[in-house]
Amino acid sequence: MIEPTQKIWHNGKFINWEDAKVHVMTHALHYGTSVFEGIRCYSTPSGGAIFRPKEHIRRFFDSAKIYRMDEIGFDQKTIVEALGELVRINELSACYLRPILFRGYGDVGVLSVNNPIEVFIVCWEWGKYLGPEAIEKGVDVCVSSWTRLAPNTLPAMAKVAANYMNSQLMKMEAITNGYSEGIALDASGYVSEGSGENIFLVRDNKIYTPPLGTSVLPGITRATAIQLAADCGLELVEQSIPREWLYIADELFFTGTAAEITPIRSVDRIKIGSGKRGPVTKQLQQEFTAILTCATEDRHGWLNFVGTPKHITV
Numbered sequence: 001m002i003e004p005t006q007k008i009w010h011n012g013k014f015i016n017w018e019d020a021k022v023h024v025m026t027h028a029l030h031y032g033t034s035v036f037e038g039i040r041c042y043s044t045p046s047g048g049a050i051f052r053p054k055e056h057i058r059r060f061f062d063s064a065k066i067y068r069m070d071e072i073g074f075d076q077k078t079i080v081e082a083l084g085e086l087v088r089i090n091e092l093s094a095c096y097l098r099p100i101l102f103r104g105y106g107d108v109g110v111l112s113v114n115n116p117i118e119v120f121i122v123c124w125e126w127g128k129y130l131g132p133e134a135i136e137k138g139v140d141v142c143v144s145s146w147t148r149l150a151p152n153t154l155p156a157m158a159k160v161a162a163n164y165m166n167s168q169l170m171k172m173e174a175i176t177n178g179y180s181e182g183i184a185l186d187a188s189g190y191v192s193e194g195s196g197e198n199i200f201l202v203r204d205n206k207i208y209t210p211p212l213g214t215s216v217l218p219g220i221t222r223a224t225a226i227q228l229a230a231d232c233g234l235e236l237v238e239q240s241i242p243r244e245w246l247y248i249a250d251e252l253f254f255t256g257t258a259a260e261i262t263p264i265r266s267v268d269r270i271k272i273g274s275g276k277r278g279p280v281t282k283q284l285q286q287e288f289t290a291i292l293t294c295a296t297e298d299r300h301g302w303l304n305f306v307g308t309p310k311h312i313t314v
């Protein structure tokens with residue numbers, strides 16, 4: 001159960017947690033018309049810092065635009081600022097932020113374009129997604145029997161609720177069979193992504209990740225890992241990855257806001273490399289953590305400090 005916080009941002013106003021309710025006839029509940037983001041705020045020696053909020057909110061608007069739902073009456077800057085204000089008003093530092101917009105109450109029907117678009121931002125305290133040990137020891141995963149969204153069906157580049165029905169099938173199958181996560185192949189049979197993570201492979205010190213054309217979400221952590229690899233002088237290629245390459249990789253790791261950089265130690269019970277976190281994964285994790293803890297300069301401007309709590313009347 002998530003721990004309620006005091007306030008939730010709704011269409012430009014702060015409301016009480018208990019009041020953030022929707023009617024059962026909300027369009028999104030019936031037809032999946034919901035767009036969302038998952039963002040982390042880290043606790044640093046200089047206070048709470050939201051990780052890459054501009055990039056997340058850009059993707060939020062991109063997702064909405066794909067579904068012609070981006071006319072929401074707020075610009076990206078306002079939403080980015082609201083993230084910081086919400087963390088401040090709830091007096092949190094380390095937390096997870098969930099901006100969500102969806103088609104609300106009104107008509108019933110597949111295309112109810114007159115129903116209002118509601119925008120909410122919620123934040124709450126949150127721990128490690130794949131368990132606290134996963135970051136060091138790695139996770140055991142399987143290749144899913146479910147295929148990731150085929151091109152020209154549901155757009156994989158949009159982070160929308162409907163896509164997560166496919167993710168749920170993958171995750172359910174994985175957990176039922178004793179794995180932490182599933183990796184889906186795309187409609188052509190090449191490696192795509194996890195149910196909520198992008199994937200990277202290391203072989204002979206070279207890093208590989210599936211390109212955007214393989215039904216993957218353009219992950220913010222994926223972009224972060226690509227930048228950090230470049231910073232470390234590591235070679236990285238975006239290319240299609242055949243399934244069997246997973247089994248013979250030296251290292252595999254997931255990236256995601258929730259999963260951060262999580263090593264994969266086995267796939268379909270086949271040990272990956274030494275079966276432990278590999279050196280490249282460890283180096284990227286260390287680079288990532290150094291920025292998040294302000295141990296190194298935030299050279300790419302990824303941290304957005306929320307500042308001290310301000311008194312906000314609502």
Ligand code: PMP
Nearest residue numbers: 196197198217219220221256257
């Ligand atoms: N793929 C999917 C399907 C996801 O749900 C997520 C999590 N948002 C990711 C990849 C990773 O994206 P990000 O690094 O932006 O969290």
